[in-house]
Amino acid sequence: MKNYLSGSILSLGLVLGISQAAQAKLNVFACFPEWQALVSELGGDSVEIFTAISALKNPDNVDVTPVLISALKNADLLVCTGADFEGEWLPGALKRAQNPKLAGGQPGLFFARDFVEGLEDDHTKGEEKGEGHLHEHGNPYVQGDPYRIRAVAGRLGQRMIQIDPAAAEVYKKNTRDFIRDLGALAKDLEKKAAPLRGINIVAQHEHSVYLLNWLGVESAAIVEPNVGVPPGPGDLAKIVSLIPRANVKFAVHAAYENPRPTVFVAGKTGIPVINLPFTVGGTPDATTYADFYTSSVQRMLDGLNGTSRP
Known part of the structure; x- marks a missing residue:
């Protein structure tokens, strides 16, 4: 009986070990x-x-x-x-x-x-x-x-x-x-985003180079030329002056950024501000890769149509 129990316990241990490994x-x-x-x-x-x-x-x-x-x-x-x-x-x-x-x-x-x-x-x-x-x-x-x-x-x-x-x-x-x-x-999405191709925007930072390149969107200016260094009054004035001349449609910033400088130049010129997810999970509607790309395209289309997306 003792040998039977010992064998059973050993067998059970092996089964549990295999199960845990699996x-x-x-x-x-x-x-x-x-x-x-x-x-x-x-x-x-x-x-x-x-x-x-x-x-x-x-x-x-x-x-x-x-x-x-x-x-x-x-x-x-x-x-x-x-x-x-x-x-x-x-x-x-x-x-x-x-x-x-x-x-x-x-x-x-x-x-x-x-x-x-x-x-x-x-x-x-x-x-x-x-x-x-x-x-x-x-x-x-x-x-x-x-x-x-x-x-x-x-x-x-x-x-x-x-x-x-x-x-x-x-x-x-x-x-x-x-x-x-x-x-x-x-x-x-490329078909849906066709109206975006060739337009000019301004971006707070060069966080979306690949996204913009994929969709054929041109970045006319960068609001924050040096990462982590707030743009000075002269930098902002140049962008405010550029926006109407370059027919800039909207401004974008990444979800992780403080959008204050982008909101400032947009407010001075009347263009929409678009909060881009930047990565998966950056906004509530970008929880997967499919959602991330879909949201990014839709948000920029909204900007093209004059609507800001916080």
Whole structure:
């Protein structure tokens, strides 16, 4: 009887162990909400995600907290932008975490910009002239372009399969569906956004370079020429003067930004102000990638029709 009970307990323990292993989730550290959203789309219930910063925080300012270090220690996969965008905080955080899965050259390190080209902006050009350090390798906010995100999704799905082959079928199906559905949505939105092509707008910062490039929208001026430095009276006066001359239709700012300078120039000229999500989760109507692109297009169409969108 004793041997029978011992055998039963051992068998039960093995079954429970196998069950727990089967249910184990892929632990993912995402630097920004756009990567959290993409991992969620591809991984579904097979992933557990920690995000370093919320959609309503400035992505240039990430606080390295004990909670963040703990998340890095436990991560199987890190998904970030790359191209040195996280260079001021991530290398030090990884050194503190001492996670061998996230060491250089390991499959646990995934940087989106390794797989898509970046667009230049004024900060990139400033770096080339020795005037600053921001965006040395191109504008980092690639989430604004659905085609780049589709390319990243394909590579990320492959990486998730490599690291977690037990859930390979989930990742394969979700990646395939995401790429297909986003491609179809992009085509539909391009037709819907046709009236936006070629118009001039002003933007508070160069946060939407990829979105505007995708839709053919021209940025006539940047309200905040230096990140984190409020524009002076002279800067604002130039933009106020430019708006009617350039036939600017509306002004945009990112959801995480204080829109005060943009609201000022818009108020002086009578153009609408549009709050763009900037990333997934930036506004209540942008909770998925599909919603993010749909909301961004609709908000700008509203601006073209004379309606502000807070």
